[in-house]
Amino acid sequence: MAPALLGAWVHGRGVTVRLTEVEAYRGQTDPGSHAFRGPTRRTRVMFGHPGTLYVYFSYGMHVCANIVTSPSGEASAVLLRAGEVVDGRELARSRRPTSKSDIDLARGPGRLCAALGITLDDDGDDLRSGPIRLEVPDADSPPVAYAQGPRTGVSGPGGSEEYPWRFWIAGEPTVSPYRKSPPRGGDERRR
Numbered sequence: 001m002a003p004a005l006l007g008a009w010v011h012g013r014g015v016t017v018r019l020t021e022v023e024a025y026r027g028q029t030d031p032g033s034h035a036f037r038g039p040t041r042r043t044r045v046m047f048g049h050p051g052t053l054y055v056y057f058s059y060g061m062h063v064c065a066n067i068v069t070s071p072s073g074e075a076s077a078v079l080l081r082a083g084e085v086v087d088g089r090e091l092a093r094s095r096r097p098t099s100k101s102d103i104d105l106a107r108g109p110g111r112l113c114a115a116l117g118i119t120l121d122d123d124g125d126d127l128r129s130g131p132i133r134l135e136v137p138d139a140d141s142p143p144v145a146y147a148q149g150p151r152t153g154v155s156g157p158g159g160s161e162e163y164p165w166r167f168w169i170a171g172e173p174t175v176s177p178y179r180k181s182p183p184r185g186g187d188e189r190r191r
Contacts, residue, residue, distance in 0.1 A: 001069040002078045003167045007144045009135040010080065012116030015088035015095075017106045019080060020172040023151045024165040025066070027075030032151060032158020035075035045124045046075040053132055055113075055123040062110025065118050067127065067134065081152075081166070082107050084174045085115055092116075108176045145170050152178045 002024035010017045025033040027046065034056070035046045045054040046068055054066040054077050070076035083106040085092045092105045092115040099105050106112040113119075118132055127134040137144075147170045150161050157163075168175040 001076075002165065003144075003146050003148075005067065005078055005136065006146050006167060006169050007137050007141070009086070010083065010116060010132065011135065012118055012132040014091045015116050016086050017083035017112060017116055018086050019083045021082035021166070021168040021175045023079040023081055023167070024069075025077050025079065026165075027070065027077075030158060030163070031156055032154045032163060033075070033077075035077075036158075039075070043075065046077050048072060048124070049126070051127050051134070053118075053122050053125045053127055053130065055118060055120055057120060058110065063113040063118055063120060064109040065113050065122070065132075079109060080112055081109050082168070082174050082176045083112055084172070103173050107174050149178065152176065 002022045005019055005022050008019050027033050027035040035043045039047050049072050050068055052068040054068055058064045066077035066079045068077050085105045095114050096105050106115040146167050148164050148167045151166045
């Protein structure tokens with residue numbers, strides 16, 4: 001599902017972003033996933049309906065958003081890592097005043113959420129009818145050329161080469177730089 005989201009548009013509170021980078025997380029079989037240890041108060045949304053937004057606070061600094069992709073009762077999601085602002089650029093700039101250029105407005109999961117105006121209050125919203133909406137390219141659209149590799153910033157086994165579940169549009173300047181995570185304890189970086 002993750003590569004199919006590349007090129008999709010996310011509309012959020014006056015700004016539209018074309019997704020250029022995503023990461024997949026496969027619930028209880030994926031040591032990099034927030035849902036690896038089963039449902040919790042934080043991860044309950046991941047076990048809900050596909051097409052739902054799973055939003056969480058990361059490192060006490062950034063709001064990050066995922067799209068739930070598995071059937072209800074299972075937990076898989078795709079992290080929205082980066083995108084190109086295609087509409088509402090002035091509003092995105094006002095939400096991201098420290099961006100050095102328009103390329104950086106939604107380059108990284110926290111920046112993307114800030115540009116779109118996504119907050120923790122959006123956790124659990126339906127992407128078909130909520131304030132944040134997803135527009136996926138139709139089946140007749142030509143496929144997007146993409147690259148893939150290990151997830152960025154994920155510690156432990158879930159961040160290894162065994163999980164090449166980061167997907168990005170090849171040659172796209174808005175893709176965030178790859179950062180290997182140093183070994184750490186705990187599940188702080190799980191999605």
